[in-house]
Amino acid sequence: MDNFETITVETDLLICGGGMSACGAAVEASYWANKHGLKVALVDKGAMDRSGAVAMGLSAINMYVDLNSGNNTLKDYCDYVRNDLMGITREDQVSNIARHVDGSVHLFEKWGLPIWTDEEGNYVHEGRWQLMINGESYKVIVAEAAKNAMVETGGEIYEHVYLSHPLMDGDKCVGAIGFSLRENKVYVFKAKAVFVGMGGAVHVFKPRSTGEGFGRSWYPPFNSGASAFFTIYAGAEMTCQEVRFIPVRFKDAYGPVGAWFLLFKAIATNAQGGDYMQENAAELDKWEPYSRIKPCPANLRNWLMMLDVMDGKSPIYMQTAEAIQRIAEQAPDEKSAKRKLKELEAEAWEDFLDMTIAQAILWAATNVQPDKKASEIMACDPYFIGSHSGASGAWVSGPEDLQNDQTKDEYFWGYAQMTTIKGMFAAGDASGASSHKFSSGSHAEGRIAAKSAINYIMDNNETPNVDQAQVDALKVEILKPLVTFDEHKGYTVDPDINPNYIRPKQFMYRLQKIMDEYAGGVSSQFMTSDKLLEKGIELLTYLREDVPNLAATNLHELMRCWENVHRMHQAEAHVQSILFRDETRWPGYYFRTDKPNIDNENWLAFCNCKYNKDTNEWEMIKRPVKYLTQ
């Protein structure tokens, strides 16, 4: 494409993404790079103020370990995460984030984030690890500090630039390539180290709503698997690719339930008023020991609910009115009861308005007043979000000082947060096996990764060797959908229907249908089997073969093409990993009907995988789970 200008940017550290982990990386990297005379550049497909999963805001900080109070230890946090993930977790990673996260939270407050405090000035907890915030501008504030850090230290920020591929020099990552969403420009970033923080993936599976509400997935439609693609394409070892996350949320608009369960102590029931956590408790025997430890793992709570759904006991309700009534009744007199009710009502609505405004509209449109009427809840579709209650991501090195004799050889290779690819670092949704880091932990992990990357650069301070032939070939490949469309558009009357190409939307629908029906999506009630997966892999192969036929009319659609290629790689890693893990471990996330039980003897292990982009082959690797705290 001759009408595309190529802009080459040379930097020391390249930060891919502008979300929570990238903002943490930007602050920390700026600090250390400035001291050591290094340069930092950051690239985001959106505007940092409102990009990523926190675009709308959040109503809680979900990871605050409060080590200083002495109430909690790193071991307590590890216990919580390990149990929620049914034993599969990297304790070195989890505790590394846990020992730094409080510092990120305290900085957020210094930067202007209103964290709720009680009369004595202590943080208001939603649950043991969660803090309540007025978080409409959470991302704006965190991005502001990151941008100011970059500006103060001479860093460069590129917004509205979409990154499509990493640049490789053998087994080393030396930059990234992408294009502007505004002008005909290809961007080539050459770097000594690359930080990957481009979030998780949604729309790999078919969402429940398929009309106008297609975009109302719980996870934001603009995080489309770039982190997974970058690390997979680079040949990095990936981990927990089978561990998707299925949140249970208010039905259809997917408003948060955390405040209802944790703060207001509401219970959920089936249509007959039965409490499925109690009525189906016997099922928990099958999932021991994890099922017996409090809090009960999220996927098992899902599972007990799903059993009722499969039994025809829907709708499932969050008993909001009951919960509010109970709290109001605790007030000493009628006046304070009234005041309390008003307060609770505002808190309930703010929970939506801060992070899922759609839910507020849906409640208003269905005349829901939570103190008068219960509301339906439901399992969403599957998402890849390793920072939340999923675990998928790259296999990264842990910190040296938290290893013990058994873990050191398995979990440490020189630089904390570095993937198995030299110079490629990952954090947030991009790094796996360290769930429950959420917004604050992702920020802290981004900071750990950034300092580590600066350290790596100082140790390996060589000009990145970027092969021009690789860049030229990628440029042609990246822009090909535009060429394909131009070449063939005149052949049919309707440009949407043309036998010579496939538009990105249809490509996405095809991917989603395969995943939905063969890999346990919503319409198969999250059930799959070896035979279904094998068939799914066959259909995914045809999809891959059609990638060169993608067509785009403009830059926006060109981005859509590559987003879906990214999603497709996430999908492949997922089906390969579900198939490899010969058991069912997280029944409320997916259920292997041919292997319906947990098998701790053989599968208390990580399922890792590696992709070879030259042969399109996946190598599956089983790695031992080794704990630090037991």
Place this chain on the structure above:
Amino acid sequence: MPSFVILDKCDGCKALDTTACQHICPNDLMVLDKETMKARNQDPQMCWECFNCVKICPTQAVEVRGYQDFVPMGASVTPMRSTEDIMWTVQFRDKNIRPKRFKFPIRRGVEEGKAQPFGHYETGDEDLKSPTLMCEPASLNTERGPVKMDKVPTL
């Protein structure tokens, strides 16, 4: 709820280089039609209803209406965001239910644009090889330094 632009209210951000709504949309959905100088959502099906285009529009030209494939008609949620707080008005489908108004703070103690990244806490060691991050250990409010498993008190 896909965003939509009210014809009479949009002034195309007065033909500035980038329009506010286009700049802010995390999904690259808002575009300006160069002929009419009006903005629109180019792919409502991919809209997350994050309201960022609504909050940022200087002329209040952008609103959101519920996705019609599952939201009954007639309700609305309207934000008014200033530098320090946000006001919400929630109107129900049933007009007998009184509209709700909420006001929440959005930032505290730091003026917009002024978040100072550095210098809030001292950095304990300036050693690139140590696990101590910028502002640590002071920002952890602990004397214990980079926390190790065995150094943290158990319950």
